Amino acid sequence: MNRFPAYISLDDRPVLIIGGGASALAKARLMVTAGATLTVIGEKLSRETKSALKGKARLIERAPVVADIEASVLVFITEGANDQVERWVEAARIAGVLVNVVDRPEYCDFTTPSIIDRGRVTVSISTDGAAPVLGRKLRADIEALLPSKVGSLADFADQYRDAVKSKINESERRQFWERFFEGPIAAQVLTGDEAGAHEAMLALINGPASEAREGVVHIVGAGPGDPDLLTIKALRLLQRADVILYDRLVSDDILALARRDAERFYVGKAKANHAVPQDEIEARLVAFAREGKMVVRLKGGDPFIFGRGGEELETVRAAGIPVFTTPGITAAAGCAAAANMALTHRDHSQAVTFVTGHAKGEGEPDLDWSALAALKNTLVVYMGVSKADSIGAKLIAHGREASTPVAVIEKGTRADQKIIKGTLGQLGQLIDAGSVIGPALLVIGEVAALADGETLLAIAQKERLVA
Ligand SMILES: C[S@@+](CC[C@H](N)C(=O)[O-])C[C@H]1O[C@@H](n2cnc3c(N)ncnc32)[C@H](O)[C@@H]1O
Structure with missing residues (x-):
């Protein structure tokens, strides 16, 4: 540590800034926020400086004199020829006034750190003038966590x-x-x-x-897979959690961001293979919270879209435990962005409907096919891979054109994502040709024509080249 960090109370204390340009204004803003009685002196004060500081600082348009420096507790020098700066610094030293000369560390008694200001809570970062850009980057990283x-x-x-x-x-x-x-x-x-x-x-x-010793449960959306798509709030909660119960769709990259000593429990469910039954998951949430723990229930996408987040919330709340929800980017939004395809578009689709292709047991999903086919807007089917063929056939049988564009997006936003495009009549074929297993979304409607992705023809050509 080359310099000692200390917080100085500047409330109503005299601070002098020498200079009238952008650099002086930046320092002046900081000093005004800190409550200093501020004087800005320069031979020429810029128009921006005058208008931004009007009523907040004494603005004097002339060269500074020694008495100005002696009357202050801190002095910032933001401009001046070398010999002038040296004279001002010397005057400050003789008067015992701390001085900072912008971009001249050799003259500085103190430096100004990068500051995160949250009222009573402040964080300051200094690289001792060695790498101010690094200081600003660290500030942005810490900002995100606070x-x-x-x-x-x-x-x-x-x-x-x-x-x-x-x-x-x-x-x-x-x-x-x-x-x-x-x-x-x-x-x-x-x-x-x-x-x-x-x-x-x-x-x-x-x-x-x-x-x-009361605990708390946070139901948190982890987004569609890319860790950069976690919300800042979700990241903060992961870094504070005592216990994390996570699903199959939560990627390892996301779990790697969690507090290192948090207990982690996999409670994922593959279709028809419920590793941990839903009531058991809910019972564990309640039990951990009753032990006084900060519990994060981490779910793929958004917890309230085909995520059973609502059921978990009700059970935890009924047990009298405080419960909070943090939304996540749902797969439809993540996959649409990954495919560069708008889900609504003024030229192609005025609405978007999310449905599940999953049914209890092995049966068909209980959906109003004629209503869905009649909508003629964007239809996004979650959990529809295994029933894709029959979903396509039902929509066509109820009046949707077989030529309607579709896109199948598997593992959207992840490094190994796959996007295959075709028509509603080809839906089953698209799944087979792309060897799609999931997780995947079926996007049906005119907007699917806009998606980046491979057609059946492109896949066939690629296979011929490989063969
Ligand atoms: C149980 S639902 C959970 C949905 C989640 N709550 C959400 O908001 O995205 C699981 C289904 O979401 C879809 N899904 C989730 N992540 C996906 C991704 N990265 N790419 C494509 N589909 C995804 C798939 O249809 C998958 O079968």
Whole structure:
């Protein structure tokens, strides 16, 4: 560590910025946010500087003098010829005023870090002037991990510090706060439900000590497979989870992003091969939460689209355990983007319908085929691979043209995705020719003609070349 990081209170304290251009304005904005009494002096102040700082800083258009420097606690020098800068730095040193000269680390008593500002919570990153771009990149990475309401969480905790002190023994206090920040009340604050959080906090502080060990369940969408398509919130939850129960469609790349010491349980179901029955999954969610754990139920795509997320939510809620949902990118949206195909398009389709091709047992899905065929818009079939042939035949029998474009998208958004295009009349053939096993979507409608992908002809030609 070459420089010691410290947080300085600048509330109503005099800060001087020498210069009137973009660099001066950038520093000035920081100082205004920090509450400093700011003076900006330069022989020429730009129009932007004047208008942005009007009413927020004293703006003086002339060369600075030593008395300006002596009257300040911090000085930023953002412009000036070498000999001028040296004179100002010397004047600051004699007066004991800390000085920063932009892009001249050799003159700097202090540097300004990259800052993440969430109210009471701030994070600062310094590379000691060695690599400012790296500092900014790290800032972006950390920004993504910090909930936007983390400052409110700090304020919330502050409001209860005295109450917690008076109700909870010193020996248990630290543990109380650790559990609090991982628990459901903190989650409520972070989701913006402050009123509910206050109610729960009062009950917690005034109730029996055991309530402090309450767990929480987060039902989280993992998206269609590409880890970059996880939401920032899902990533944060994965990095805080004690226990993760995940499905078959959650990729290893996504699990690799989870907290290293989180317990992980595979509870996936292949069709007609339920590795862990649904009621057993729900029972485990409740049991882990009752142990006081932060449980993430991680599901492919979006939990509320053909994901049984609703059933799990109801069971957990009925057990009196706080439960929160984080949406994910559903397969239809992910696959459409992967194939560069809009699901609705003003020229081709005014609506999109999602259906499941899966039926309980081995039977046919219970769908209103004539209504679906009559829609003439985009139809996306989830879990339709094994019934693709009969789905195509039924739609045609109920009036949809056999020439309607279709796209079959397997493992969309993943490195090994496959997209095959053809017509509704060829649906079964497309699955066979592409050796599609799944997970795959069938997209039926005019928009499918827009998809990037291989036709039957292209597949046949490729096979001939290989043979
Ligand atoms: C049980 S459903 C879960 C859907 C999920 N909740 C969602 O919102 O995407 C599983 C089906 O989603 C579709 N699916 C999920 N991920 C997919 C992907 N990466 N590519 C194509 N289809 C996918 C397949 O039809 C698969 O059989």
